[in-house]
Amino acid sequence: MKVEVKMVVVLTAIALISGGVLGVVYTKTKPKIQRNLELAKENALKKVVANVHSYETKDLDRYTTVFIAKDEAGHVVGYGVLIQGSGFQGAIKLMAGFDTTGTKLTGLEIIENVETPGLGNRITEDWFKKQFQGRIPPINVVKGRKPENEHEIQAITGATISSRSVVRIVNLAQTKLASVIGAAPSPEPKEQEPVDTSSVSKTPAHEEAEPLAQRTGKNRVRRPEKVQAEQPDTICLKYMSKFVQKILKCKRIPMPDSLDVFVAYGPNGREMVGSMVEGTGFMDRIKLLVVMEKPDFRVVGIDILQMAEGEAFGKGQDSAFWSQFIGHPLPVQLKGESETGDIDAISGATETSRTVIALVNMAKVRAEKALTTLKS
Numbered sequence: 579m580k581v582e583v584k585m586v587v588v589l590t591a592i593a594l595i596s597g598g599v600l601g602v603v604y605t606k607t608k609p610k611i612q613r614n615l616e617l618a619k620e621n622a623l624k625k626v627v628a629n630v631h632s633y634e635t636k637d638l639d640r641y642t643t644v645f646i647a648k649d650e651a652g653h654v655v656g657y658g659v660l661i662q663g664s665g666f667q668g669a670i671k672l673m674a675g676f677d678t679t680g681t682k683l684t685g686l687e688i689i690e691n692v693e694t695p696g697l698g699n700r701i702t703e704d705w706f707k708k709q710f711q712g713r714i715p716p717i718n719v720v721k722g723r724k725p726e727n728e729h730e731i732q733a734i735t736g737a738t739i740s741s742r743s744v745v746r747i748v749n750l751a752q753t754k755l756a757s758v759i760g761a762a763p764s765p766e767p768k769e770q771e772p773v774d775t776s777s778v779s780k781t782p783a784h785e786e787a788e789p790l791a792q793r794t795g796k797n798r799v800r801r802p803e804k805v806q807a808e809q810p811d812t813i814c815l816k817y818m819s820k821f822v823q824k825i826l827k828c829k830r831i832p833m834p835d836s837l838d839v840f841v842a843y844g845p846n847g848r849e850m851v852g853s854m855v856e857g858t859g860f861m862d863r864i865k866l867l868v869v870m871e872k873p874d875f876r877v878v879g880i881d882i883l884q885m886a887e888g889e890a891f892g893k894g895q896d897s898a899f900w901s902q903f904i905g906h907p908l909p910v911q912l913k914g915e916s917e918t919g920d921i922d923a924i925s926g927a928t929e930t931s932r933t934v935i936a937l938v939n940m941a942k943v944r945a946e947k948a949l950t951t952l953k954s
Contacts, residue, residue: 618689619660619673623647626675626685627656639915641932642754645673654678659755660689663747664860664929666739668692670701674710674751680759686710686748698740706734706741715752716858717745742858746933749858753936756943757909814852818842821869821879822850831948839948850878851949853941860930862886868941874907875942899924899931909939 645658733741814828837854865884913919923931
């Protein structure tokens with residue numbers, strides 16, 4: 579037998595034996611590894627939510643699992659969201675704890691990270707994690723000063739990107755939790771945006787909406803006399819006229835966090851709902867207006883009010899991405915994360931794509947809550 583043939587036989591035999599040994603070891607250790615992983619998740623849940631006796635899980639996608647924590651009596655005591663997102667060096671997996679309303683953080687535990695040793699991996703330090711206790715998303719990162727309100731945490735010196743990554747993932751966790759339990763984003767202190775009415779054209783449909791508001795006494799009862807009764811309609815028209823051609827009636831539903839919801843009525847009984855949503859992207863805040871048509875909350879249009887995620891993505895130039903939402907009833911999902919995914923992520927911006935999808939889905943949750951308030 580030639581030397582070359584012998585070498586091939588010997589190497590093949592070694593490879594087969596090594597593979598077989600590895601297979602046997604993996605098969606025998608897999609149950610233990612799985613138990614350790616489950617134990618790590620359970621321990622993380624108990625660190626971020628108090629008085630956990632048992633829990634149920636709900637998988638939202640391959641990156642997110644919601645834990646419904648219960649006490650000995652079976653009452654819900656809080657929620658944990660196991661979620662993975664991108665950091666500066668690689669993936670960050672964490673467990674975020676929330677109270678029974680799903681709006682206030684009760685704790686944070688970093689489960690996995692590959693951030694820079696001595697810098698980014700300081701996100702595992704207790705002082706950084708404890709900052710999140712009692713905070714209310716959406717959260718912002720501040721540098722060079724102490725947090726001044728319940729929506730701020732202080733960045734790690736020299737690791738601002740890693741700090742922002744954790745905050746972005748936590749904010750996304752609250753958004754995804756809200757899609758399960760229906761918790762609206764909590765109020766964030768901000769100045770009321772001034773209303774510019776100069777750009778609203780006076781079409782016959784618009785002129786019909788103002789006298790209707792003036793004839794009803796509701797606006798005068800709810801607001802001081804110095805506020806004009808037609809002001810909510812003017813703000814509604816400013817945003818909704820971009821997507822609804824003939825508006826017979828337009829109403830603004832103010833929300834506590836200044837992210838308003840609008841209802842526009844068109845011919846033939848058409849009812850459109852526009853919902854403002856805001857969250858933290860990879861680079862900065864993302865603010866959208868999502869316009870939907872009832873009864874199935876089918877997306878009519880999306881207005882990008884604020885976004886700075888990249889040259890094409892941030893300025894809304896990737897029409898192929900945004901056009902995917904049009905005509906889809908909410909909620910939608912990212913392709914590849916479920917068997918019935920609807921939206922393709924932008925190449926190189928998967929995390930931002932997930933954030934946008936979560937915000938668009940949140941628009942429906944906020945709209946339903948606002949409409950319920952309106953009827954009551």
